[in-house]
Amino acid sequence: MVPHTKDEDVSLTDEEIPCDLHSLRFSDLFVGPDVFEVKVGPRQLYERTLYRHLCNPEQVWKALLERCEACYAEADRQEFTVSYDTLTFRVSRISTRNHQGVFVMRRIPAEVPSLDSLGLPDYIYKRLTRRRLTGLIILSGSVGSGKTTTASALMADRLTKESGVCLAVEDPPEMPLEGDYPGGRCYQVTVKDQDFATPLRHSLRMSPDFLYIGEIRDPVSAVEAIRASLSGHLVISTIHSHNVSSAITRLYSLAAIEVGSEDASSMLSNGLSAVIHQRLTRGTGRLSIRAEMLWLSGDENTGSRSLIAKRQFHQIDSEVNSQGLRLQNDGGEDT
Numbered sequence: 001m002v003p004h005t006k007d008e009d010v011s012l013t014d015e016e017i018p019c020d021l022h023s024l025r026f027s028d029l030f031v032g033p034d035v036f037e038v039k040v041g042p043r044q045l046y047e048r049t050l051y052r053h054l055c056n057p058e059q060v061w062k063a064l065l066e067r068c069e070a071c072y073a074e075a076d077r078q079e080f081t082v083s084y085d086t087l088t089f090r091v092s093r094i095s096t097r098n099h100q101g102v103f104v105m106r107r108i109p110a111e112v113p114s115l116d117s118l119g120l121p122d123y124i125y126k127r128l129t130r131r132r133l134t135g136l137i138i139l140s141g142s143v144g145s146g147k148t149t150t151a152s153a154l155m156a157d158r159l160t161k162e163s164g165v166c167l168a169v170e171d172p173p174e175m176p177l178e179g180d181y182p183g184g185r186c187y188q189v190t191v192k193d194q195d196f197a198t199p200l201r202h203s204l205r206m207s208p209d210f211l212y213i214g215e216i217r218d219p220v221s222a223v224e225a226i227r228a229s230l231s232g233h234l235v236i237s238t239i240h241s242h243n244v245s246s247a248i249t250r251l252y253s254l255a256a257i258e259v260g261s262e263d264a265s266s267m268l269s270n271g272l273s274a275v276i277h278q279r280l281t282r283g284t285g286r287l288s289i290r291a292e293m294l295w296l297s298g299d300e301n302t303g304s305r306s307l308i309a310k311r312q313f314h315q316i317d318s319e320v321n322s323q324g325l326r327l328q329n330d331g332g333e334d335t
Contacts, residue, residue: 021060021087027144029089031068032102036061068093068103081108081172090174109149112175115157118150123327124276124293128154131162135273135297136229138216139238140247145279146289147238148174148214155212155236159184164209169199171214184209196221204228213237222254223264229271244277244294245316248308261311269309273297294320295327 030037036057064084071082072093082089082105089105096102116125128137137154141147152175159166159181166184168177171191178188189199196213197220203211204224216222216239229235241247248268255264278291294316296304304323307315 021085027106029064029105029107030102031061031064031105032096032100033065034100035102064105065103068105069101072101072103079172081174086110088176090172108174108176110176112152112156112177113149115150115153118146118153119289120150120278121291121293121328123324123330124291127274127293127295127297127327128276129157129161130297133158133273133297134229134232134234136225136235136237136271137273138247138251138275139236140241140244140275140277141238141279142240142242146287147278150276150278150289151212151236151238152177155186155210156181158210158234159186162209165206166210166212167203167206167208168212169196169203169214170212171196174214177212186210186212197224200224200228204231204233208233211235215239216251216254219254219258222251223258223267226251226255226267226271229273230267241277243317244275244292244320245313247275247277248272248294248316249313252308252311252313265309265311269305272305272308292320292324295323 024038026038028039030039064082067082067084068091071080071091078093080091082091088108088110090108091106092104094102094104115129120128139147139151139154155166155168155177158164160183162183164184166177166186168186168188169191170188173188173190177186179186189203191199196218200211200213200221201224204227211225211228211233213221213225213235214237216225216237221237225235225237239247239250241250252264252268255268258264259267274293274295274297276291276293278289280287281290282288294304295301296308301323304316304319307313307319
């Protein structure tokens with residue numbers, strides 16, 4: 001039987017009982033031999049009632065578990081994607097203390113949302129939608145902050161408004177970016193065996209206009225992203241961080257492992273165009289984005305670039321605050 005936890009506080013009528021996952025509100029599913037849990041959203045308690053009211057909970061639980069176990073065996077890796085009932089999930093496998101495998105399934109949206117629907121601060125939105133942007137744009141945040149959604153929406157926006165070809169290198173692919181756009185086309189490339197270097201270098205030989213890297217998590221992907229940004233490409237990627245300064249510090253630290261500290265700081269100061277840090281907050285019944293940005297594109301931001309070149313990362317937070325106030329007062333445009 002499907003794992004059960006009694007909860008007397010919530011009851012649904014027959015008309016309210018959903019028969020598929022489409023009808024449930026959740027961000028993650030936890031599925032294992034003795035586990036079927038639902039996480040509603042960031043920093044929210046597990047919902048221990050709604051999923052028990054599926055009209056066919058045991059069927060759904062067993063089907064998900066079988067699908068995950070089959071894909072895990074085939075992929076032979078800890079992260080992969082799974083499709084079920086027209087839904088797509090990014091799956092990570094964890095091993096518990098009793099050696100039980102539990103699959104954490106994060107639902108992937110059926111389509112990439114429009115950038116203007118995300119609720120970014122106006123001064124950030126105006127900068128990100130400038131035409132003919134080049135360089136490296138980093139979306140940073142903690143797990144579950146929506147940074148991948150924002151990064152994908154930004155790339156889709158560029159492909160819609162400008163002509164060109166995008167190559168998306170991901171491990172595994174998350175948002176459905178691949179396909180034709182009014183201005184161009186995107187091809188999603190799957191990374192094998194966590195080897196970002198090979199597909200990234202191969203992608204650059206194909207001369208794409210835009211490069212999307214799902215996440216910068218190792219020295220090779222950090223250096224290749226920066227190098228691509230220095231050669232006239234627009235590169236969009238994500239990185240885990242607590243704020244803008246820690247995103248830049250982490251990017252520098254990864255690159256320095258590969259090319260040394262001097263080259264890493266020099267390349268980064270010249271290649272970065274923007275670093276955005278975002279988090280999700282709940283208010284009036286819905287999640288909203290709180291974001292801050294360091295804008296480095298253009299000749300007017302030599303001071304910000306100098307801080308990075310000199311590795312004075314401790315001063316970046318102050319620069320983010322002062323620049324943000326200036327851009328908001330100027331309506332998103334420098335004077």
